[in-house]
Amino acid sequence: xxxxxxxxxxxxxxxxxxxxxxxxxxxxxxxxxxxxxxxxxxxxxxxxxxxxxxxxxxxxxxxxxxxxxxxxxxxxxxxxxxxxxxxxxxxxxxxxxxxxxxxxxxxxxxxxxxxxxxxxxxxxxxxx
Amino acid sequence: xxxxxxxxxxxxxxxxxxxxxxxxxxxxxxxxxxxxxxxxxxxxxxxxxxxxxxxxxxxxxxxxxxxxxxxxxxxxxxxxxxxxxxxxxxxxxxxxxxxxxxxxxxxxxxxxxxxxxxxxxxxxxxxxxxxxxxxxxxxxxxxxxxxxxxxxxxxxxxxxxxxxxxxxxxxxxxxxxxxxxxxxxxxxxxxxxxxxxxxxxxxxxxxxxxxxxxxxxxxxxxx
Numbered sequence: 001x002x003x004x005x006x007x008x009x010x011x012x013x014x015x016x017x018x019x020x021x022x023x024x025x026x027x028x029x030x031x032x033x034x035x036x037x038x039x040x041x042x043x044x045x046x047x048x049x050x051x052x053x054x055x056x057x058x059x060x061x062x063x064x065x066x067x068x069x070x071x072x073x074x075x076x077x078x079x080x081x082x083x084x085x086x087x088x089x090x091x092x093x094x095x096x097x098x099x100x101x102x103x104x105x106x107x108x109x110x111x112x113x114x115x116x117x118x119x120x121x122x123x124x125x126x127x128x
Numbered sequence: 129x130x131x132x133x134x135x136x137x138x139x140x141x142x143x144x145x146x147x148x149x150x151x152x153x154x155x156x157x158x159x160x161x162x163x164x165x166x167x168x169x170x171x172x173x174x175x176x177x178x179x180x181x182x183x184x185x186x187x188x189x190x191x192x193x194x195x196x197x198x199x200x201x202x203x204x205x206x207x208x209x210x211x212x213x214x215x216x217x218x219x220x221x222x223x224x225x226x227x228x229x230x231x232x233x234x235x236x237x238x239x240x241x242x243x244x245x246x247x248x249x250x251x252x253x254x255x256x257x258x259x260x261x262x263x264x265x266x267x268x269x270x271x272x273x274x275x276x277x278x279x280x281x282x283x284x285x286x287x288x289x290x291x292x293x294x295x296x297x298x299x300x301x302x303x304x305x306x307x308x309x310x311x312x313x314x315x316x317x318x319x320x321x322x323x324x325x326x327x328x329x330x331x332x333x334x335x336x337x338x339x340x341x342x343x344x345x346x347x348x349x350x351x
Binding site: 002004005006009010012013017018019022025029031034035036082083084086092093094096100102103104105106107108109110111113 | 129130131132133134135136137138139140141142143219220221222224252253255256257278280281282285310311313314315317
């Protein structure tokens with residue numbers, strides 16, 4: 001159940017990037033399949049974590065890029081259906097070139113209404 | 129006012145930063161550190177018991193061992209080295225860099241040549257969390273089935289070495305060794321795959337690899 005620790009790490013990062021007094025509405029993340037994150041479990045962990053922080057309605061939007069393999073023999077790049085898929089050229093080995101991403105892309109926030117700040121008073125110093 | 133704030137940052141950044149500090153601390157102490165990852169029952173602790181026994185008098189060893197509960201593994205390993213720290217993770221399914229950082233404050237790192245971090249029994253969760261180790265070692269066993277490398281690509285892809293344990297059980301369980309080897313090679317062409325039997329005390333490929341890596345790290349640090 002590493003989704004819970006991931007949710008906590010994610011929220012820690014979000015809190016450091018959140019403008020003062022803002023309310024979190026949503027977070028967009030990109031999690032490659034290499035990380036073995038189960039989307040349903042991640043949503044459950046996210047809901048539990050944000051509820052505790054006082055943002056029970058904050059949504060988590062997960063973008064899951066596909067695995068991407070590259071054949072060292074013929075140079076072909078493709079998105080396999082399964083990780084044990086061989087290249088069409090028959091070569092047995094393949095290199096992973098995509099699917100290991102784990103990024104917080106952006107956060108949607110609601111900023112508090114701006115308080116009217118009076119302009120600073122002009123003080124004359126010295127002779128003109 | 130609704131605003132989208134672009135971030136584009138690694139989610140595990142804090143863990144990775146602490147791992148970097150751990151790695152620096154290990155390098156300064158000239159101790160070679162591995163993170164041993166395997167499923168529950170694959171034989172991690174049994175492999176380490178025999179490893180520590182066979183390295184007695186050859187290398188100074190220490191262990192950080194993670195388990196959800198009990199100090200049983202720590203007690204087993206303490207028969208072979210007095211430098212053992214047990215971490216209980218509770219509901220946590222993996223160790224993180226900060227837990228390791230706290231554990232190593234209780235170890236005389238400069239007096240060790242090799243430190244093994246035995247991660248919580250799990251083939252998925254520990255893989256994404258850098259602990260500051262020099263090498264990640266994945267342990268499989270024939271009793272788990274020959275499809276486990278293909279089903280856990282993240283571990284196989286990121287491992288610096290892989291071990292297949294319990295080969296003494298091959299006559300009794302269905303396990304296609306060539307298929308397992310092929311799955312491993314498909315994902316990782318660099319990591320050595322060492323076939324061992326702890327029950328028969330046949331772990332030479334592993335201990336030789338471990339000592340060679342520790343020696344190499346020492347040589348690199350001195351030059």
